Amino acid sequence: DTAVSQTPKYLVTQMGNDKSIKCEQNLGHDTMYWYKQDSKKFLKIMFSYNNKELIINETVPNRFSPKSPDKAHLNLHINSLELGDSAVYFCASSQAPGQWVGYTFGSGTRLTVV
Amino acid sequence: KNEVEQSPQNLTAQEGEFITINCSYSVGISALHWLQQHPGGGIVSLFMLSSGKKKHGRLIATINIQEKHSSLHITASHPRDSAVYICAVLYGGATNKLIFGTGTLLAVQP
Numbered sequence: 001d002t003a004v005s006q007t008p009k010y011l012v013t014q015m016g017n018d019k020s021i022k023c024e025q026n027l028g029h030d031t032m033y034w035y036k037q038d039s040k041k042f043l044k045i046m047f048s049y050n051n052k053e054l055i056i057n058e059t060v061p062n063r064f065s066p067k068s069p070d071k072a073h074l075n076l077h078i079n080s081l082e083l084g085d086s087a088v089y090f091c092a093s094s095q096a097p098g099q100w101v102g103y104t105f106g107s108g109t110r111l112t113v114v
Numbered sequence: 115k116n117e118v119e120q121s122p123q124n125l126t127a128q129e130g131e132f133i134t135i136n137c138s139y140s141v142g143i144s145a146l147h148w149l150q151q152h153p154g155g156g157i158v159s160l161f162m163l164s165s166g167k168k169k170h171g172r173l174i175a176t177i178n179i180q181e182k183h184s185s186l187h188i189t190a191s192h193p194r195d196s197a198v199y200i201c202a203v204l205y206g207g208a209t210n211k212l213i214f215g216t217g218t219l220l221a222v223q224p
Contacts, residue, residue, distance in 0.1 A: 035212075041151070041198055043214040056211055088155060103147065103212075105157040 003027050004106040006091050012112045013081055021076045021109045023091030029104075030096050031055075032074035034066060037088040037108070049074050050097050081113045117141050120201050120215035127222050133188040135218045137201030140182065147212065148175050148186050149200040157200075160186070191222045 004025045013019050025032060033056075034046040048056035049068040063079045078085060091106040118139045127133050137146070145164040151157045161168050161175040163184065168175050172191075177184040188195055201215040 033212075041200075041217045041219075043200065043202075043212075045211055045213075048211065090157060103159060103162070105149075105159075108155045108157070110155070 002107075004091055004093055004104050006089075006106040006109050008109060009107065010110050010112075012114065015081055015083060015113055017081050018077070018079045019081060019111070020078070021089055021091075021111070023074050023076070023106055025072055025091075025093040025104070027093060027102060027104060029093040029102065030071055031094045032068065032071070033092040033094075034074065034076050035090040035092060037090060039087070043090070047074075047076075048097070055097060078111075083113050086111055086113045116216060117213050118201055118203055118215040120199075120218050122218060123216065124219045125221070127191050127220070129192060129222055129224050131191050131222075133191050133195075133220065133222075135186045135199050135201075135220070137184045137186070137215055138182060139184075139201075139203045139213075139215075141203065141205060141213065143179075143182075143203040143205065145204045146177055146184050147202040147204065148184075149202060151198040151200060151217075153197070160199075188220075193222045193224050196221050 007022050031050045033048045035043050037043045046060050047066040051071045052068045065077045068074045088108045088110050090108050094103045121136045148160040150160050163177040172189045174187040198217045198219050200217045202212040205211045
């Protein structure tokens with residue numbers, strides 16, 4: 001069983017579309033994250049939720065909206081996609097904020113906006 | 115300037131060589147993480163360190179909290195070690211937020 005699973009793995013879409021990326025973890029963790037990795041392979045945090053509550057919200061365009069229906073899921077919805085949104089998006093989870101134990105990444109979603 | 119700096123950015127080595135990748139950071143941290151990302155993209159945790167040294171197989175990681183510096187060493191390198199190695203620090207406070215280095219692209223040639 002995959003611990004942190006993201007879908008889809010690849011996503012190609014046109015500018016202006018709205019798309020969602022889903023993330024689920026079966027580790028029983030309380031905290032989940034979204035990271036963006038740009039073309040230079042630099043990873044940067046976007047959002048973090050702890051037990052369905054938003055705790056980190058970095059400077060991200062408000063076209064990006066995370067949604068956590070329960071603590072095992074953190075989805076990322078992107079409105080009005082732009083070329084610059086093309087990147088690899090990684091979901092991750094950990095037991096709790098402030099704790100390292102079991103920090104686990106998903107396999108990434110490669111988003112290409114054309 | 116990024117809060118977490120890695121060097122070198124690119125490294126090419128011959129199989130069998132001893133490799134060192136360095137990570138320096140400027141913020142107060144509670145721990146540091148070394149990650150490996152293979153072509154194909156998956157990110158794997160190698161080590162979590164808050165002090166001293168850890169060893170796993172041919173990989174050794176050290177950290178000096180006073181000097182705000184960590185190193186990742188690979189002994190007897192092999193082409194399958196070719197990957198991007200990323201240093202990340204856990205930023206202190208109530209949130210479990212990782213700040214990443216820029217990564218080191220390692221290519222080990224046979």
